[in-house]
Amino acid sequence: MSTNIFWQESPIGKTERQKLLNQKGCVVWITGLSGSGKSTLACSLSRELYTRGKLSYILDGDNLRHGLNKDLGFKAEDRVENIRRVGEVAKLFADAGLICIASLISPYRKDRDACREMMQGSSFIEVYMNMSLQLCEARDPKGLYKLARAGKIKGFTGIDDPYESPLNCEIELKEKEGECPSPVAMAEEVIAYLEDKGFLQNQ
Amino acid sequence: MEGLAIRASRPSIICSLPGLDGGSQRLPLSDGFLRLPTSSYAADKPKLVAKSASLHPISAVNVSAQASLTANFPALSETNVKEERINGDKNKPENIVWHESSICRCDRQQLLQQKGCVIWITGLSGSGKSTVACALSKALFERGKLTYTLDGDNVRHGLNRDLTFKAEDRTENIRRIGEVAKLFADVGVICIASLISPYRRDRDECRSLLPEGDFVEVFMDVPLSVCESRDPKGLYKLARAGKIKGFTGIDDPYEAPLNCEVVLKHTGDDDSCSPRQMAEHIISYLQNKGYLEG
Numbered sequence: 485m486s487t488n489i490f491w492q493e494s495p496i497g498k499t500e501r502q503k504l505l506n507q508k509g510c511v512v513w514i515t516g517l518s519g520s521g522k523s524t525l526a527c528s529l530s531r532e533l534y535t536r537g538k539l540s541y542i543l544d545g546d547n548l549r550h551g552l553n554k555d556l557g558f559k560a561e562d563r564v565e566n567i568r569r570v571g572e573v574a575k576l577f578a579d580a581g582l583i584c585i586a587s588l589i590s591p592y593r594k595d596r597d598a599c600r601e602m603m604q605g606s607s608f609i610e611v612y613m614n615m616s617l618q619l620c621e622a623r624d625p626k627g628l629y630k631l632a633r634a635g636k637i638k639g640f641t642g643i644d645d646p647y648e649s650p651l652n653c654e655i656e657l658k659e660k661e662g663e664c665p666s667p668v669a670m671a672e673e674v675i676a677y678l679e680d681k682g683f684l685q686n687q
Numbered sequence: 688m689e690g691l692a693i694r695a696s697r698p699s700i701i702c703s704l705p706g707l708d709g710g711s712q713r714l715p716l717s718d719g720f721l722r723l724p725t726s727s728y729a730a731d732k733p734k735l736v737a738k739s740a741s742l743h744p745i746s747a748v749n750v751s752a753q754a755s756l757t758a759n760f761p762a763l764s765e766t767n768v769k770e771e772r773i774n775g776d777k778n779k780p781e782n783i784v785w786h787e788s789s790i791c792r793c794d795r796q797q798l799l800q801q802k803g804c805v806i807w808i809t810g811l812s813g814s815g816k817s818t819v820a821c822a823l824s825k826a827l828f829e830r831g832k833l834t835y836t837l838d839g840d841n842v843r844h845g846l847n848r849d850l851t852f853k854a855e856d857r858t859e860n861i862r863r864i865g866e867v868a869k870l871f872a873d874v875g876v877i878c879i880a881s882l883i884s885p886y887r888r889d890r891d892e893c894r895s896l897l898p899e900g901d902f903v904e905v906f907m908d909v910p911l912s913v914c915e916s917r918d919p920k921g922l923y924k925l926a927r928a929g930k931i932k933g934f935t936g937i938d939d940p941y942e943a944p945l946n947c948e949v950v951l952k953h954t955g956d957d958d959s960c961s962p963r964q965m966a967e968h969i970i971s972y973l974q975n976k977g978y979l980e981g
Contacts, residue, residue, distance in 0.1 A: 496824045496834070504833055527789045534790045539798060541874045542789070551896075552866035565849075572846035573867055580835040580876060602845075 501581035507538050508683045509578035511603060512674060514587045515596060515650065516613030517642045518628055519620035521664065525613065525657070526587040528667035529674055533583060536675075538684060540583040543570055558639070564595055571599030578607055583683065591641045593648040606681075610653035611674060615664065617642050795875035800981040801832050803872035805865075805897060806969065808881045809890060809944065810907025811936045812922055813914035815962065819907065819951065820881040822962035823969055827877060830970075832979060835871055837864055838881040852933070858889055865893030872901055877978065885935045887942040900976065904947035905969060911936050913953055948972060 502508050512529065514522045526542045533540045549556070553569055556562040567590055577584035590596050600608040620642065621629040632640035639645045650656075655677055657670050665673075678684050796802050806823065808816045817838060824834045843850075847863055850856040861884055871878035884890050894902040914936065915923040926934035933939045949972055951965045973979055 495821050495836075496828045500828060501833060501835075504828065504831065530790045534794060534798065537798065539795065539874070540790075541795075541870075543870075547870065547873075551869065552863060569846060569863075573870065575845065576835070576837075576841065576867065577871075577874075579841070580871070580874075581833070582874060 498579050498581060502686045505539055505581045506686050507581065507583060508607070508686065509581040510583055510607035510609060510678070510683050511574040511578050511599075512583065512585045512609045512611060512678075513574070513590070513596065513599065514585065514611045514613060515590045515653075516615060517617060517620045517647055518589060518640075519623040519625055520613035520615040521667070521670075522587040522589075522613055524667045525611070525670050525674075526585045528671040529585055532668070532671045532675055536684065538583060539581070540585055541577060542585045542587060543574060543577075544587040548573075564592075567592075567595040567599065571602050574599070575602055578603065583678070589641050589647070591645065591647045593650065596650065607683075609655065609674075609677065609681075610650050611655045611657065612650045612653045614649065614656050614658040616659065619659065619664065792873055792875065797981045799833055799875045801875060801877060802901075802978045802981070803875040804877055804901040804903055804973070804978050805868040805872050805893075806877065806879045806903045806905060806973075807868075807884070807890065807893065808879065808905045808907060809884045809947075810909060811911060811914045811941055812883060812934075813917040813919055814907035814909040814953075815951075815965075816881040816883075816907055818962045819905070819965050819969075820879045822966040823879060826963065826966045826970055827979075830979065832877060833875070834877040834879055836879040836881060837868060837871075842867075858886075861886075861889040861893065865896050868893070869896045872897060877973070883935050883941070885939065885941045887944065890944065903949065903969075903972065904944050905949040905951060906944045906947045907953075908943070908950050909953040913955075 498509060514526055516522055523542075523544060526544065530540045530542055548566070548570060552573065553566050556566050567588065570586055570588060574584045574586050590599075596610065600610065624630055628637060628640060629643065631637045632643040641647050655674060657665065657673065659665075675684070792803070806820075808820055810816050820836050820838065824836055827834050842864055843860075846867065847860050850860050861882070864880055864882065868878045868880050880893075884893075890904065894904065896902075918924060922931060922934060923937065925931045926937040935941050949969055951960070951968065954960050970979070
């Protein structure tokens with residue numbers, strides 16, 4: 485009887501996918517103030533990885549707030565839920581064998597640490613864009629600091645909401661002698677870390 | 688403002704088997720994957736060779752999106768970063784806004800030699816969704832294709848762990864899975880979603896998230912009596928005993944698709960409907976539609 489047959493198939497798992505992609509799945513979590521260069525670094529990193537034949541994907545406010553997280557606002561509990569969901573998706577991507585680049589302000593240490601905890605292992609790489617508020621505000625790429633200073637946005641990170649810098653991140657990128665390193669230089673630093681820890685191969 | 692894009696004309700694909708890639712030097716593009724070493728992974732099936740790009744080095748082709756860049760902009764670096772000077776003072780870091788063009792979906796498709804899509808397998812509990820998902824992911828893997836399966840296990844305990852089984856949460860469960868599947872498809876992954884997803888409206892909402900053709904609905908057309916006689920998780924028994932309420936097929940409806948891409952109909956004949964054969968049926972569809980090439 486066909487109904488008594490249980491088909492046995494060993495499933496394709498992370499190991500097989502990593503072998504196929506010749507890389508190890510992980511999450512590169514880029515955190516920092518608005519205007520610190522997170523998206524720029526994410527973009528540069530993704531491109532540098534691509535030239536090495538590595539598959540990566542960027543998760544950021546844009547592709548999430550209008551899709552998966554479109555039901556969330558900016559009140560405190562929604563911000564926590566936003567980060568949680570990004571973390572869960574990043575975890576799925578890492579399981580799929582991808583180098584998932586999450587690029588979000590993610591200002592609260594507790595929320596970032598909860599994502600790290602979720603990854604259960606050494607594949608959470610926290611990158612802190614340690615750029616001064618002065619530099620970020622001078623850039624103000626989206627005009628948000630200006631609005632925040634004028635009181636038109638409340639609870640804006642760095643102005644009237646805290647940014648809690650990481651205590652033990654894997655990579656810290658900062659200005660050197662008043663100069664911000666180029667996106668390519670910063671991407672190379674992240675790549676050197678990934679290479680060193682074995683994420684860019686499958687051995 | 689458009690950035691300049693430096694886009695490889697074709698990635699070089701080199702097998703990842705040791706000894707074949709000439710060492711670990713950095714290559715212009717991709718020491719990526721092509722097809723698997725078959726010995727460890729293939730079943731006793733004939734080995735299928737994925738279509739490969741011919742092995743020639745790529746040359747980066749400078750594709751300028753803007754012919755009208757002024758002389759004030761510096762020459763581009765080869766990694767495509769354009770430095771825009773604001774206020775004319777190049778020494779002030781805050782006056783520099785970096786513009787990058789990002790890797791797009793088609794770049795990833797080239798790298799993976801496949802097109803991302805969502806295979807949405809729907810049907811009653813016990814109809815064989817997970818079994819087919821498993822067989823499909825294995826068969827695609829043997830062809831060197833990257834898949835990822837979203838199902839109750841990896842989603843209900845993670846992303847959707849805050850959701851219950853009440854009606855609005857069920858809708859939200861499906862919505863979130865649809866959004867995640869969409870992201871996977873954008874990566875270039877063949878994302879297999881395996882869920883009862885009993886309501887037509889919810890499945891159609893997920894379909895509407897994706898570009899035309901990228902949502903492949905697969906209906907496991909298996910009679911309730913067959914599913915119930917299998918009862919792999921013992922749920923029908925509990926539902927019949929009234930211990931589970933609102934169980935699909937017993938006291939909650941299953942709305943069969945009206946226009947799905949693939950129907951896998953139970954015929955009662957094991958030889959013609961093994962999970963592998965059903966997987967191959969889906970694979971033929973994907974092949975015909977061009978999803979198994981870059």
